[in-house]
Amino acid sequence: NKTIKVLQEEVAKRKEAEHKMKESLRKERELNELKTKFLSLVSHEFKTPLSGILTSATLAGKYTETEQQDKREKHLKTIQSKVKYLNNILNDFLSIERLESGKATYKFDTFPLSKVVNEVIYNSNMLLKDGQRINYPNNIDDITVNFDEKILELSLTNLINNAIKYSPEYTTIDVAVVNKNETIVIQIKDEGMGIPQKEQKYIFNRYFRAENALLDQGTGIGLNIVKSHLESLGGKITFESEEGKGSAFTISFSTKNNTN
Ligand code: ADP
Numbered sequence: 001n002k003t004i005k006v007l008q009e010e011v012a013k014r015k016e017a018e019h020k021m022k023e024s025l026r027k028e029r030e031l032n033e034l035k036t037k038f039l040s041l042v043s044h045e046f047k048t049p050l051s052g053i054l055t056s057a058t059l060a061g062k063y064t065e066t067e068q069q070d071k072r073e074k075h076l077k078t079i080q081s082k083v084k085y086l087n088n089i090l091n092d093f094l095s096i097e098r099l100e101s102g103k104a105t106y107k108f109d110t111f112p113l114s115k116v117v118n119e120v121i122y123n124s125n126m127l128l129k130d131g132q133r134i135n136y137p138n139n140i141d142d143i144t145v146n147f148d149e150k151i152l153e154l155s156l157t158n159l160i161n162n163a164i165k166y167s168p169e170y171t172t173i174d175v176a177v178v179n180k181n182e183t184i185v186i187q188i189k190d191e192g193m194g195i196p197q198k199e200q201k202y203i204f205n206r207y208f209r210a211e212n213a214l215l216d217q218g219t220g221i222g223l224n225i226v227k228s229h230l231e232s233l234g235g236k237i238t239f240e241s242e243e244g245k246g247s248a249f250t251i252s253f254s255t256k257n258n259t260n
Pocket of ligand 1: 158162163166190192193194195203208209210211212213217218219220221222223224246247
């Protein structure tokens with residue numbers, strides 16, 4: 001009897017070990033698949049802007065005559081906006097790395113809201129399509145906030161750039177701000193393609209991209225990290241959207257009692 005029990009225990013132990021081994025192999029395979037997916041996403045995402053930069057740089061170098069100044073400037077602007085775009089993607093990737101490793105650190109500062117909003121809109125202007133314009137909020141000059149400036153900038157950059165990217169030419173993007181009881185609410189509203197109803201529940205999932213957006217470049221990372229960062233700081237992001245009509249993304253955060 002004793003021998004049988006020992007044998008049974010031995011079998012159970014081996015089964016357990018085998019199970020653990022299988023599990024760790026499965027995890028390793030999953031990790032490898034994720035790495036491959038990530039690498040192909042990065043290379044794909046960088047390839048098109050980089051080849052655009054090369055073309056524009058080559059052409060800008062050819063337009064040396066005074067009367068070709070306009071053309072030269074146009075290509076230099078293209079280079080600027082594509083470099084900016086790549087830089088934004090890199091910032092998003094760095095955010096993921098920090099969030100994953102638990103190394104995301106936040107820093108609260110007191111600053112005028114208009115400083116960040118101005119800067120983000122100024123940088124986004126480069127990405128506007130023909131006839132697109134951004135309506136700047138007209139009531140923010142006196143608003144001072146206490147928040148993480150970098151996170152606010154990253155959030156607004158992602159939302160405004162999405163509004164531009166997922167809207168056609170000759171549309172308006174409205175940026176509106178409400179400041180009530182030391183809570184700041186910022187809404188970015190576009191007249192673009194919208195998000196199909198059945199896909200709305202996945203929109204904050206990492207790497208998720210809606211079916212109707214696949215012709216545009218994108219990584220499906222931006223909204224996911226904006227949400228993670230904002231929630232870590234006690235803030236929120238929500239949206240409303242209708243396919244073919246447009247979307248409105250709203251972020252809100254308290255500017256009260258924020259200390260490092
Ligand atoms: P990316 O834009 O790089 O794909 P995001 O995380 O910023 O990544 O957005 C995820 C997806 O959400 C997009 O691929 C798109 O399908 C959808 N989306 C985000 N913003 C908008 C918007 N303003 N209008 C329509 N669809 C949007």
